[in-house]
Amino acid sequence: MKVAIFGSSGLLGSAVAGEVSKRGYECLRFSRRGSPTDWQNLHSEALPLENKEKVTRRMLDLWPDSIVNCAAVSSPVAVKADPAGAHITNVEGARNLAEIASHLGARYIHLSTDMVFDGTSYRYRSTDQPNPLNEYGRQKLEAEKLVLSAMEENVVVLRITLLNGNSPEGKRSPHEKILNALATGDPLTLFSDEFRQPCSSQNVASVILELLERSNLNGLFHWAGKEKISRYDLGIRILRRFGFNENAVVKRSLQENPGLSGPRPSHLSFELSPLQGKLKTEPTTIQEQLNELIVPHYLYQWYRENADDPSKYLPRF
Numbered sequence: 001m002k003v004a005i006f007g008s009s010g011l012l013g014s015a016v017a018g019e020v021s022k023r024g025y026e027c028l029r030f031s032r033r034g035s036p037t038d039w040q041n042l043h044s045e046a047l048p049l050e051n052k053e054k055v056t057r058r059m060l061d062l063w064p065d066s067i068v069n070c071a072a073v074s075s076p077v078a079v080k081a082d083p084a085g086a087h088i089t090n091v092e093g094a095r096n097l098a099e100i101a102s103h104l105g106a107r108y109i110h111l112s113t114d115m116v117f118d119g120t121s122y123r124y125r126s127t128d129q130p131n132p133l134n135e136y137g138r139q140k141l142e143a144e145k146l147v148l149s150a151m152e153e154n155v156v157v158l159r160i161t162l163l164n165g166n167s168p169e170g171k172r173s174p175h176e177k178i179l180n181a182l183a184t185g186d187p188l189t190l191f192s193d194e195f196r197q198p199c200s201s202q203n204v205a206s207v208i209l210e211l212l213e214r215s216n217l218n219g220l221f222h223w224a225g226k227e228k229i230s231r232y233d234l235g236i237r238i239l240r241r242f243g244f245n246e247n248a249v250v251k252r253s254l255q256e257n258p259g260l261s262g263p264r265p266s267h268l269s270f271e272l273s274p275l276q277g278k279l280k281t282e283p284t285t286i287q288e289q290l291n292e293l294i295v296p297h298y299l300y301q302w303y304r305e306n307a308d309d310p311s312k313y314l315p316r317f
């Protein structure tokens, strides 16, 4: 199988690329800027989704069997700052890739988010009515609809939740942002009334590989981790994992401090059936996700000199 991954330099896309090559499939990596290093000798190209003609031409040249779209302006703050620019990637780029996949007869896996919901309900099912509160959620919902109407078969829209994991640049995931804020002395404020059901990029990558291999699974699905946790408590668990004092983070209330991205859902959790019952990959606990985390390379020296108890950190490698 030849798999084209868009957003391959990101938190999730890099994990998917690793999993694709580990399983012996051909891996074609695309991102806006391309990858600085020729990681694992895998094909890598700068291919901005804004350039619709070039994207179409490259896909016709390479004719992949599957396309996985992890490319996005994935920060609600960045979407709010430039909604029109983000729309080109999050909505028009996603639709273009679906149309290309349909033309090629390729399987298409498109990533979406729990932020399509308003957070007023408990354990959302994929059949529940979305009601996004901010522009990021609205764009992701619009993309879902366009993708599912562009393809009648061989398509999955996978909604996922807050991602833990290790990103190539070490600046994307919750623990990377926390360690980066500690290193730069930025204030670290987390909400104790904002609940999520986090999963890990590695675990979602494994789900995506199963979805690529199982062409009988089509449509809209939800995936998350096993447990819910507040952003504040997740921050505390991350600090403990890396041997930092819990006082490093300030507890705040989301209700009293609406986020920079505009209104945010306070409570997002997913019902994992029917997908969970159909896959070999199991959702992971928060402890299992924490065990996967490493100190970003560029922070390692700082970490050794500044962690309250660096012996608590057991590197994975």
Ligand SMILES: NC(=O)c1ccc[n+]([C@@H]2O[C@H](COP(=O)([O-])OP(=O)(O)OC[C@H]3O[C@@H](n4cnc5c(N)ncnc54)[C@H](OP(=O)(O)O)[C@@H]3O)[C@@H](O)[C@H]2O)c1
Pocket: 006, 007, 008, 009, 010, 011, 012, 013, 030, 031, 032, 033, 034, 047, 048, 049, 050, 069, 070, 071, 072, 073, 074, 075, 089, 093, 111, 112, 113, 114, 140, 160, 161, 162, 163, 164, 167, 172
């Ligand atoms: N992270 C989360 O907590 C989370 C939660 C729920 C859902 N999701 C969804 O999961 C997917 C993956 O998110 P992520 O966190 O892995 O994203 P990410 O780390 O921010 O990476 C985004 C990727 O998209 C690429 N990209 C951005 N704009 C592009 C453009 N115009 N053309 C081509 N490539 C472009 C980036 O390339 P460059 O590096 O070259 O800019 C990068 O490879 C997204 O659909 C996101 O909405 C994420």
